[in-house]
Amino acid sequence: MSYRSGHHSDHQHHDQNRFPPRRAPQAAVAQAAAAGNGYAIVHAGKQVRFGPVVFWIVVGTIVVLGMWSAATATYFAFRDDVLTRLIARQAEMQYAYEDRIAELRSKVDRTTSRQLLDQEQFDQKLDQIMRRQTALESRATALGAIPDTAATGSIRPQARTGAADQPASGTPKPSPISDTVIFVAPPDREARLESRAPVTAKAQPNQFAKVQGVDNVLDRLQTSLDSVERRQMAALSAVEDGMESRVRRMRGVFTDLGLDMAQLEGATPRSAVGGPFVPVKLPADAGPFERQLYRINTTRAQVDRLNRTLALVPYRKPVIGEVEFTSGFGVRSDPFLGRPAMHTGLDFRAQMGDPVRATANGKVASSGWAGGYGRMVEIDHGNGLSTRYGHLSEISVKVGDIIKIGQVIGAVGSTGRSTGPHLHYETRIDGDAVDPQKFLRAGVRLSAG
Template structure:
């Protein structure tokens, strides 16, 4: 192969496959040669006298194709020569990537498990704390119920059916007065302390949903704070009740002592009512807390106050008339209003208007009801244990002999019968038949009501 400007040989070319063959050489005329243009850039391929002209573009395409085929053959040969090593490295790389991927998955799974476990633990702790709070709230509600159910121990005895001469019932809370058995026990405002809400502040958590730990803590702190406030109010209320009852019991025992009376004798004179039942001793449980112990002490004191109330219902330390006490004549020696000579006055004269109700100052039994000399119309009530009271100069008597009267019951109306210079009530207190100063009993009643 040569450019067209090259001169082809004048001799026939010898083909390698023609060895052994006889050739008849014929002379080739030089004139028979195909002249080629000298300026042509084409490539000519001559084989057995045949010529193929290729342009430069086609030539380089053929050359490029041959080169590419050669490179591809070399690459293929190289691949097959080294494919075992390549495959080994590829497999190792793939295995390494797979192991790394599995390790990553395992790490993420472990992280998820830890997070889930932590959330479950937080949820469990929250549930436990919430359960404790709910139990505490239930206990506080039970305490509040116990405080609310605790009766007031005032010792006041309901008045009988209104009778003629009774004043209109006072509006609002009556003032402490010996006629109504001294003081009315008023519980502190926190007596019936209640929980602000019987429903927990926090809503029930939705299934499979967990709040943040900080949110849990905030909710629990609010609940604990609310319950602490309720508990403090309950303890304060219970302490106030205990102090009040103990103070009242002391004053009641002191009243008996001041009057020189025997408490045992007074208790023995208390009429028995229809009561009974099996004896069940009061005792505290082994796990009783401070609240239960304090409540136990209050119940014991309340029982004592109730017993003293029944006992003191027989002691005439109350006023026989309603309103301000005004004496027109005291107990002891005085100038007789009719004779003007010194005389012993055995009672107290209360200023009152004709027709004002006269009330018995202690429970007892009527032993006299009628005209009695200088007393005029007079009622005498025996309170037992040697105590008795007399109500003289009545304009009208509302009871009869043998009748059982209660504290505050109207026994008659103020008048001026008998040895009297004007409407008033003559009131006497006697021990074993001997007249004693009624003011001693009235003063003891005032001290009891003032506590």
């Protein structure tokens, strides 16, 4: 049936095409009719059939195109506003980015400036520390150049074979007679040595310290240098006090002995020295250390001059070892006659052959046998000062010899009016005998302190 129905339909359609109706106009007429499950479009007597799928595709395409056209029209209508907003947004983002860059650059500049400032401050502090350390080193050198002032011509014992003959070491005992005038080294010796030691290693001045705690390190360096400077000033003050005290004691020797210091200085033999006169000047910008060092050098020159003068004063003892008097200066009972008599010197107990030493610089005025003195040596120290050494067993010098302090001039004996081995020692001023203990006590006071 479907076939016939289809044949009949086709036949009818063919007849219609062969004999078109008179009512159809000549203009294009489109007609769409649904026949079964399809669609047909008629135009100018022609008919085109479409399936439902194709039809809806065409319809959908037309709708999409319409929507696209509407969207395009809307875009072109509002394009300027959208572009303006997009450009404004881009500009805002660009400005924000540039502001951020400027802020970061400013931070970098501030950081760099702070680092440069810190580096400059560090270099300045380090340079200050370096200059200060150099100054302290030069001060330590100046302190080391100050000699330990000792009395000129101190009598030193000679080495002997027997250990018992060795002189006792240590500080001289406070006895009436001193072995020699000993000037104890000032207590600043350790401080001077300590100031020479490197306080800290020198840092490189032109390198920026990139570690934390640089300020603490610099503060510790400053504190260490302050400590060294205080020790140096204390050492310098100790030296100055010691020298001033010594000058006072040396001048006190002349006062105690009633000697004319100016006359003795004028008669002091001068060594072969010379050179142009260059006055000592203290710089105008000198600090406390330099001024104190200037005073010390001036005082030291006085000490040297007084030492040369005191080398002519017989305040040392003529024998080495413990001192024991067998007879003092003044009136005594004569050992041979038993009657009161004047003893013009001191009798030192000693062993036969012990060395006898000169107590001051001078020149041999007499050497040989001298009556009750037995073998005797007399030394002229100038300015009316002289010493005599009697009862010698032997004599080691002759008239005219130049004698230095501590030089051996003979040996202990018992020649002349003597009851046994001992040394008869005299000091004379302008030919008159004076108590030698007066000179010896002055020497003890000079060596004290």
